[in-house]
Amino acid sequence: MPTVAVEPELYKRVEEAAAEHQASIDTLLNNAVRRYLWDLDRMKISEESKRYFQQHAKLKVMYLGQYIAMRNGEVVDHDADFDKLRGRVRQKFGHAPIMMTLVEEAAEKVLTRHGFRLESGNQ
DSSP states (O other), X not given: OOOXXXXXXXXXHHHHHHXXXXXXXXXXXXXXXXXXXXXXXXXXXXXXXXXXXHXXXXXXXXXXXXXXXXXXXXXXXXXXXXXXXXXXXXHHHTTSOXXXXXXXXXXXXXXXXXXXXXXXXXX
């Protein structure tokens, strides 16, 4: 098993948190790292979404009705079948955060909340 160096003060806080939550230090650290990586992936997808909206007019001309996979502001793959696209993207990029979305006429969908139900404004 790999060894990881943790600052003494940080480790002390981890010990305290583990004791307070009745969890092992391993569990607490694994959950914390997992959450941190999740947050990094979400930030990357958010950045990719901004690039998508900036490029939507161009993307619509090229890929309307298709699913695209974007990485670093560039379309790395596209397909009419989302499952096929996802399979190829995961095979090529593993679990790297890649934004995959359907290119539609409008860049954003308007969602209306009805109690606990969301409806697309494009119906």
